[in-house]
Amino acid sequence: DGSVSLTGVLLVLVGAASWSVANIINKKASTKDVFGFLVWSSAFAPIPLFALDYAVNGSAGYTALVSQVNTTAVLSILFQVYPNTLFAYWIWNSLLKTYPVSTVAPLSLLVPIFGMLGSVVVFNESVPVSKVLAVVLIVLGLAVGLYGQRIFNAMFARPVRTSM
Incomplete structure (x- = not known):
């Protein structure tokens, strides 16, 4: 319905700030092996996530997992882990490098x-x-952000006079 909660907005802002911090950490790490850095940095994330889930929801999710796991769920998890997370973040971190x-x-x-x-x-x-x-506005915003100064300079550049 388009409504938002203050908690939701705050979580989005914390997520954006975390994304920014992670990008800067990846850039400052100056690692040679981007994929290895990604794998090892991802190895510790499940521990606090499982602890947070247990603190918020108790053991209900873990008991439901046993009865609800099926081939679709396993394939979905494998997709999220391999091509979606490891491959995509490897490309992203390579770009940051x-x-x-x-x-x-x-x-x-x-x-x-x-x-x-x-x-x-x-x-x-x-x-x-x-x-x-919305797509047009996003692409225009990207074009202005990435190439705006070049476009502005090209549009309003004064011709250079050559002396004879």
Whole structure:
């Protein structure tokens, strides 16, 4: 219905700040083996996540897991772990290693666009005009953010006079 809670907004802001800090840590680490760095940095995340889940929900989720695990769930987890997390973050961290964070980070704005494209391809969803407008605004925002100064300079550059 479009309503949001203060807790939800705060969690989104904490997530964005965490994403930024993680990008800076990856950049400052100057690691040679980006994939190994990713695997080892991901090895410790499940421990606090399981502890947080247990603190919030108790053991209900773990007992339900045993009765609800099936092939679809296992394949979904494997997809989330391998191509979605390891491969995608390996590419992302490789970009951070090569380029400045200010150049790479705005590309994360493309995530909703690929999400919409995926829903069209996989689920045959329609794309209303409002979503097309949102995609156009995102791409224009990226173009201005990444290339705005170059475009401005090219449009308003004064011709150089050569003396004879």
